Amino acid sequence: MAGTPNHFQLIQQFAVTAAQMQAIETRIFDAGMPVAALMEKVALNITRRLLSILHSEHTSTPIKLIGVLVGPGHNGGDALVVARELYYRGYGVLLYSPFSQHKPLTADHLRYAASLGIQTVEAIAQLAHCDLIIDGMFGFGLERPIQGDIAQIVETVNSWHQPVFSIDIPSGIHTDTGLVLGKAIKATKTFCLGLWKLAFLQEQALPWLGTSELIDFDIPLTDIHAVLGVSPPLQRLTPQWAISHLPIPLPQNTHKYKQGHLLIIAGSRRYTGAALLSGLGARASGVGMLSIAVPESIKPLLSFQLPEALIIGCPETELGAIASIADHINLDSYDAIACGPGLTPENVSLIQTVLNSHRPLVLDADGLNLLAQLDPVTTLSNRQAATILTPHRGEFKRLFPQLNDKSHSSMEGSRAAARLTGAVVILKGARTCIATPQSVIINPESSPALARGGSGDVLTGLLGGLLATQSRQSQPPELSAQVAVWWHSLAGIVAAGDRTELGVDAFTLTKYLNLKQLLTHFPQFTPNSNVPIYNN
Numbered sequence: 001m002a003g004t005p006n007h008f009q010l011i012q013q014f015a016v017t018a019a020q021m022q023a024i025e026t027r028i029f030d031a032g033m034p035v036a037a038l039m040e041k042v043a044l045n046i047t048r049r050l051l052s053i054l055h056s057e058h059t060s061t062p063i064k065l066i067g068v069l070v071g072p073g074h075n076g077g078d079a080l081v082v083a084r085e086l087y088y089r090g091y092g093v094l095l096y097s098p099f100s101q102h103k104p105l106t107a108d109h110l111r112y113a114a115s116l117g118i119q120t121v122e123a124i125a126q127l128a129h130c131d132l133i134i135d136g137m138f139g140f141g142l143e144r145p146i147q148g149d150i151a152q153i154v155e156t157v158n159s160w161h162q163p164v165f166s167i168d169i170p171s172g173i174h175t176d177t178g179l180v181l182g183k184a185i186k187a188t189k190t191f192c193l194g195l196w197k198l199a200f201l202q203e204q205a206l207p208w209l210g211t212s213e214l215i216d217f218d219i220p221l222t223d224i225h226a227v228l229g230v231s232p233p234l235q236r237l238t239p240q241w242a243i244s245h246l247p248i249p250l251p252q253n254t255h256k257y258k259q260g261h262l263l264i265i266a267g268s269r270r271y272t273g274a275a276l277l278s279g280l281g282a283r284a285s286g287v288g289m290l291s292i293a294v295p296e297s298i299k300p301l302l303s304f305q306l307p308e309a310l311i312i313g314c315p316e317t318e319l320g321a322i323a324s325i326a327d328h329i330n331l332d333s334y335d336a337i338a339c340g341p342g343l344t345p346e347n348v349s350l351i352q353t354v355l356n357s358h359r360p361l362v363l364d365a366d367g368l369n370l371l372a373q374l375d376p377v378t379t380l381s382n383r384q385a386a387t388i389l390t391p392h393r394g395e396f397k398r399l400f401p402q403l404n405d406k407s408h409s410s411m412e413g414s415r416a417a418a419r420l421t422g423a424v425v426i427l428k429g430a431r432t433c434i435a436t437p438q439s440v441i442i443n444p445e446s447s448p449a450l451a452r453g454g455s456g457d458v459l460t461g462l463l464g465g466l467l468a469t470q471s472r473q474s475q476p477p478e479l480s481a482q483v484a485v486w487w488h489s490l491a492g493i494v495a496a497g498d499r500t501e502l503g504v505d506a507f508t509l510t511k512y513l514n515l516k517q518l519l520t521h522f523p524q525f526t527p528n529s530n531v532p533i534y535n536n
């Protein structure tokens with residue numbers, strides 16, 4: 001039934017550490033599920049998916065011979081069950097396990113495979129001619145860096161050209177941090193088992209993961225909640241969640257002011273396009289009223305491009321930046337303000353005026369660079385209304401030099417910044433984090449197409465528009481942040497699919513914000529449905 005999430009959809013919002021996965025697994029075993037039965041179930045699910053890929057995808061070489069790397073633990077056990085099933089289906093299978101000791105269940109599967117006549121080879125070189133490699137060396141049990149002979153094996157496999165499918169996680173990637181421990185297998189595809197591991201949400205792991213997908217094996221929600229809590233402080237942003245919080249359909253009896261009034265403060269003679277792109281982003285949000293404050297000299301251009309918006313010309317500096325907000329503007333009369341794109345970092349007093357307002361505020365680009373010249377922590381902590389910051393890494397470093405510990409992941413950094421300031425912090429990147437003082441939500445989908453000038457300006461406008469509309473409806477600011485980030489990234493992904501990643505300039509991106517077109521990718525989810533996402 002549309003709108004009723006199934007188990008696979010429900011578990012998409014969770015992300016776990018190795019310790020949490022072990023705790024969940026322990027509960028399942030303690031409740032009576034035999035370890036071997038669970039391994040069998042998981043591995044059969046992997047096999048089913050693998051076979052459907054092998055049957056459906058056109059690979060340059062037809063897959064006939066499959067090499068399987070078998071580790072000492074249960075990741076190796078999973079791989080052996082998959083190997084056995086592939087052998088039954090008629091594939092050629094070669095096993096290689098460079099370990100003298102295996103956990104008992106893994107050793108049993110290895111012995112049984114041998115009894116069936118599945119060949120075990122003695123050197124990694126003997127897998128060189130396989131059409132596909134399955135990596136079952138280490139999963140979440142990796143506990144120290146890969147070194148010595150095993151490191152050599154990993155390097156050898158990485159030097160080959162055939163596809164490599166990793167089970168659970170590429171061997172050598174740390175489950176929690178996504179960092180390479182010594183050496184790591186570079187996977188073409190990774191089948192993450194049961195629940196997404198944190199590594200899949202960390203940018204540093206992306207070059208090793210390949211494409212990734214979750215293999216569900218029906219972990220009971222009660223066990224997940226028991227370990228993670230009912231509303232976990234760290235979550236993945238899912239299409240279901242974002243779509244269910246889109247502000248459509250509009251109430252029949254609404255009027256333009258009920259749909260929110262956004263003021264964008266952006267642009268300079270030098271960066272005219274930034275104001276325009278923010279305006280186009282805001283247009284796509286469906287906000288009821290849009291006003292844009294720009295330097296007087298660029299007002300005609302904006303008026304021409306955005307006829308529905310009220311363009312306010314402001315006094316400007318010699319260099320063509322906004323010198324001050326026009327006298328007749330009362331900042332507190334808007335439902336939200338989005339400030340920053342293309343301002344130039346010239347005028348700190350402007351940002352101080354904006355921060356003194358009592359309205360929800362999005363700060364981006366030069367708005368952040370100007371804020372960095374003040375004391376961001378004290379300034380933001382003193383604000384009465386909500387603030388949403390949208391820094392990329394560089395801006396984040398300028399704003400919060402005290403959080404520049406390289407060992408900090410984006411999720412830790414954004415959460416620390418949100419705690420220091422009370423603001424919602426959107427730390428943009430390949431895995432954008434949206435942090436409040438209480439929680440972090442990470443967008444697991446993006447496209448490198450969005451790493452392009454102007455793309456952030458579009459997000460600022462879109463977010464500002466949603467914030468104006470949704471704060472009118474007493475929705476929390478982080479909700480607008482989550483919906484905007486998801487919407488913007490989906491537009492980038494769909495645009496890149498149509499036009500290649502090079503074809504997604506920021507202006508084109510604004511065309512792809514069309515929700516009607518984007519929602520065709522998710523016919524199973526209903527906007528504004530307020531799905532009680534944590535109810536089983």
Ligand SMILES: NC(=O)C1=CN([C@@H]2O[C@H](COP(=O)(O)OP(=O)(O)OC[C@H]3O[C@@H](n4cnc5c(N)ncnc54)[C@H](O)[C@@H]3O)[C@@H](O)[C@H]2O)[C@H](O)CC1
Nearest residue numbers: 025039072073074075138139140141142143144145146168
């Ligand atoms: N999530 C689940 O509920 C299920 C997971 N399954 C699979 O099991 C693995 C985790 O298995 P585990 O035995 O705990 O760990 P590993 O297989 O990852 O490896 C542990 C093994 O390796 C040794 N070791 C660790 N680091 C190194 C190193 N750098 N060099 C050499 N040896 C190392 C360690 O001492 C252990 O012996 C999970 O990922 C899933 O694939 C179940 O099959 C189903 C349920």
Ligand SMILES: [K+]
Nearest residue numbers: 138167169171
């Ligand atoms: K693995």
